[in-house]
Amino acid sequence: MTFNGKDYDKNGFMLVLYKIDKAFPRSGPSDGLGGDIVVYGQGFRPEVNPLCRLNGTTYEPVGIKWNEIRCPMPAAQQGLEFFGNVEFAVAANGVDWKYFDGGF
């Protein structure tokens, strides 16, 4: 950071980059008993509090590794008879939401 184009701060703050590749599975039973939805990529860290969002509700991941975020698969809010798509997104830094085309 510089205010005058010459003197840079010497704090050395780090920004870790991450990349989201895909999520799997992209469908599951309406009772939510289909296992975790796994988001694959790299650069994921639990200390930056990643979040999952399914059908407008935000969930904490059930597991986080450097190359995957495991999101819970809740029962469909519309009931057990529901059949269709809902939005699905993940924020690997807790802030920037990545929405998956086609949802879940």
Added chain:
Amino acid sequence: MMSKHPHYGVDVGGTAVEVIGYSFLYKAEYGIVPHCRFGDKIVRAEFDSTVRLVCYSPPNSDISGALTFEVSLNGVDWTTTGQTFSYYKEPTITKVSPDAAPASGGTEVYLVGQNFPNMEGGSEFHCRFSPTNSKMAPKTMAAQYINSTAIMCVSPGGWTEGDRMKL
């Protein structure tokens, strides 16, 4: 003297001010030794070439306004260009949030601290993102002043290698 860079420096001094012009000289045996004057404070200039001098700003606790900035080759006869130099209180940065961002860029990264001066609009006010584990060149992004304790920079994209940036 034709121009100088930067136009601002921290109150503790030590900012390297690059002066561009022509006919600069250094001949100590004839008393020709370049100087810079920040307000009423005079410092010796580093003679780099006939077109470039470098002066290090002296400490100055007065941050109330712009000071005149001129150069001299003999410490007596000064230019009258009307150039100015202003001081600002040295800022401190205590936190960066978030400290993770997508490689594709576009994240609003907030820097939190104290004594941030409002330099918005100037090309000299920016964040530099330097890869620490790749040989890609650093990227700079214009900073946005929020208030004296917060600044925002949007993270750049286009990183094809490396996964850590020093901000």
